Amino acid sequence: MAGSLTQYWKKRDFGVTSEPKGEVVRPRKQLAFVVQKHAASRLHYDFRLEMEGTMVSWAVPKGPSLDPRVRRMAVHVEDHPLSYNRFEGVIPKGQYGAGTVEVWDRGTWTPLEDARAGMRQGKLKFEMHGEKLRGRWMLVRIDKRKDERQEAWLLIKERDEEARPAAEYDIVEDLPASVLRAPDGKPRKAAPAAKAQAKKSAPATRTAAKKLALNATAIPALAAPIAKLPLSLFPQLATLVAAPPRGERWIYEVKFDGYRLLARIDGADVRLFTRNGNDWTARMKALAGEVGRLGIASAWLDGEIVVLDKEGNPDFQALQGAFDSSRTADIVYFVFDLPYFSGHDLRRVPLTERRALLANVMQATSSDRVRFSEHFDADAAALLESACRKGLEGIIGKRSDSTYVSTRSPNWIKLKCTRRQEFVIVGYTDPKGSRAGFGSLLLAVHDAAGKLQYSGNVGTGFDDALLRSLKGKLAALETEKMPVEVKPGGVKAHWVKPKLIAEVAFAEWTSDGRVRHPVFHGLRTDKDAAAITREAALHEAPERAAGATTKRAAKGNPDGSAVVAGIRISNSGRVIDPASKATKLDLARYYDGIAKWMLPHLEGRPLSLVRAPAGVEGAQFFQKHNDTVQVPGIKVLDRKHWPEHPPMIEIDTREALVGAAQMNTVELHTWNSTTSAIAKPDRVIFDIDPGHGITWAQVVEATLLTKKMLDMLGLQAFLKTSGGKGVHIVVPLTPKWGYDEVKDFSRAVVLHLARTLPNLFVAKSGAQNRVGRVFVDYLRNGRGATTAAAFSARARPGLGVSMPLRWPELEGLGSASQWNIFTAPERLAKLRADPWKDYKSTRQTLSAAMKRLG
Secondary structure, three states, rough: OOOOOOHHHOOOOOOOOOOOHHHHHHOOOOOOEEEEEEEEEOEEEEEEEEEOOOEEEEEOOOOOOOOOOOOOOOOEEEEEEEHHOOOOOEOOOOOOOOOEEEEEEEEEEEEEHHHHHHHHHOEEEEEEEEOOOEEEEEEEEEEEEHHHOOOOEEEEEEEOOOOOOOOOOHHHHHHOOOOOOOOOOOOOOHHHHHHHHHHHOOOOOOHHHHHHHHOOOOOOOOOOOEEOOOOOOOOOOEEEEEEOOOOOOOEEEEEEOOEEEEEEEEEEEEEEEEEOOEOOOHHHHHHHHHHOOOOEEEEEEEEEEOOOOOOOOHHHHHHHHHHOOOOOOOOOOEEEEEEEOOOOEEOOOHHHHHHHHHHHHOOOOOOOOOOEOOOOOOOOOHHHHHHOOOOOOOEEEEOOOOOOOEEEEEEEEEOOOOEEEEEEEEEEEEOOEEEEHOEEEEEEEEEEOOOEEEEEOOOOOOHHHHHHHHHHHOOEOOOOOOOOOOOOOOOEEEEEOOOOOOEEEEEEEEOOOOOOOOOEEEEOOOOOHOOEEEOEEEEEOOOHHHHHHHHHHHHOOOOEEEEEOOEEEEEOEEEEEEOOOEHHHHHHHHHHHHHHHHHHHOOOOEEEEEOOOOOOOOOOOEEEEOOOOOOOOOOOHHHHHOOOOOEEEEOOHHHHHHHHOOOOOEEEOOOOHHHHOOOOOEEEEEEEEEEOOOOOOHHHHHHHHHHHHHOOOOOOOOOOOOOOOOOEEEEOOOOOOOOHHHHHHHHHHHHHHHHHHHOEEEEOOOHHHHOOOOOEHHHHHOOOOOOOOOOOOOOOOOOEOOOOEEHHHHHHHOOOOOOEEHHHHHHHHOHHHHHHOOOOOOOOOOHHHHHHHH
8 A cells, every 4th residue: 555646746736835745755663643724615624644655634524523423524635745744834826725724733643453454444443642632543434436536434533531522522623723833932934935925925006005004003012922923713702691790891892693703814815714714715705805905914803794684783694695695795794803913913912902903903994894893881781781672682791801812711701682592403393284394493402421402493483485495404414313312202303414503592491401482593504513512601700890799798797707618707898909809708708619629639738828918919928837827727737747847737628728818818839748648749740930021822832842741751740720820730649759859850851841942941940041931840849849739819910720621721721820719610610520530540650750761
């Protein structure tokens, strides 16, 4: 099965495209794989496995899924050269596969059976060792066309510890970014051919003065880092809430009844992408032209496309009809955010400043098709009532000081006039009387295990034309197999494959999980059916004005006190953090509510308290003993554990945790050993500590590189945010080595990183040594040294929280302080499993790692 590049070469003009020509190489023992995110006319993922000197390739339209029940179509295409594995860039228009290409994942793979025989027989089993994809997988051929090309295969995740239900986790949506970054965080230089093509495509008639004026607008004042325009961008998503937030740090916009759309502008090259990364430029050529006429040199715009009715309100069915009939001239693009502009990354710039710049940019041009989405600084309840009276879907609230993160965020919220969400269509009923097409659509959502549960049926919201059109789509998907887990009683159904998504408004959920009074609004073609779950609204917005509830709670006490977990909280209404308006009572309630999660990380460990009697902006004090300020319920340890010092302290009850907050404790730091073996650490900690000038993307890069090294040393590591600027990598150990040996090991790891990647890592502490680099702090592994415990609040503006994570969550974060004392409980309430569930059962020593490290 010798590899061949003949078809690859025939399809490309290497004088135009910057793709590598490559050659067939000698077969290697260690086999590479790569998955490239390819936004051509339709977004897909190119899945490539090294075999016989080339990369055998499949095009996977929806990308890999970690759910063994989800079988992804994979079309066998021409072999690619190994040199293609690092290719990222834009394939020019007119060339085969024109569009943007990114390296979404990479690594090595191991055949579990004979690969040659597997390809011949149409069943290839293998194990992947990638940055995102791991564990056992299978490719199964299901069809071979008459011309013996473009074979249809299925890509299937096998059941192992890496498998996860699609309803719980969608890896292509949650981890959308490229895995290729320069070690120093700087943009990579474009290939010469790509530069030449960019020059060819530069606009010849653009007004230079207009362009310069726009690109000079206020960028220096925003303190935004210089950055190469990304090839792709996943949008920030809003969290559904049932009630408006309290506080004044919110702005509100109309919730448009349309499709989310992101526009990438790179000179004359304008591309339009859906929220899932599908390139819809070809479907909206006129709109792409309007965006190009804004006169922006380079940017990413974020907004929503709609079709407006005669009253100027968005009409979702009209938008759907525009695409069905290929008449998209009436589509209007409302733009509400500007994550990138003119060579600058604006994602860490506050929302109000991004929007001010966006408004300034869009005022310089006029277009009925591309409009700025205005916002309102008004009472949320009144705005929502007004929106509902006008027949709008609802409103969107955004924290005015929030940054832009490519994930669902509590800093953006949605308030709806009626309940409305997407459902998977699993069947239909026969029409009655003179009705055409069908009677009603049968609806379902995925449960936590990824299984479809029947949610009722919808029979209103259709006209005759829509009934006939939908019936044609349904007939093409009919199946004998029932898609839902439990057959609904009293329903005579025609089942269909769960591919189509309906957007439905309804009054409420019934107690048995059915929708009441549903109305069909349209089909969604911009979302994946496998990810549709029941959307649950939070009782109120996650971020609230902290003082509001605490004042009511303490109102009955003349001395301003309140009781939490049996502990009287004095001066409960005193604001301890002006940035979030959090009070002392808010902090006490946080520790009371988080106790069941946090206490396992405190029990049996000596600790230090960081107390802030004057709040986070005042003086702060470390307390390691109980001889100065007595904390209610705290445990005093036997002096034998550290004879030359006063007795240390421990917190092992909810009352003591709340008591610490009563005594103005904000942070809790713990030792790396327990009282059962005080001289022998049961963990080693690597604190990824960024210096001045380091971006969050570089923090993520440094963290993943450190993990990669620990993987090579055979050590399982766990991850948590610091709640401040960096992250903590925690490696559990069997308590066998002393503190000196563990500290020497951690120092050796850091020295190796600094020698190998000196542009990113530094092994010396001190702010002056860390400018533009990351210090991986190994000093926290000495005897008596402590680190902020999991779930500890941090004594700094915003009261960020140190939050345990699963490794796949890292790339979706916007910062190390993404959660605070108000939003952390809601994250934990949504978790289906402890991110560190395997921590206590992990048994490992440093013996083998020390040998490998030399």
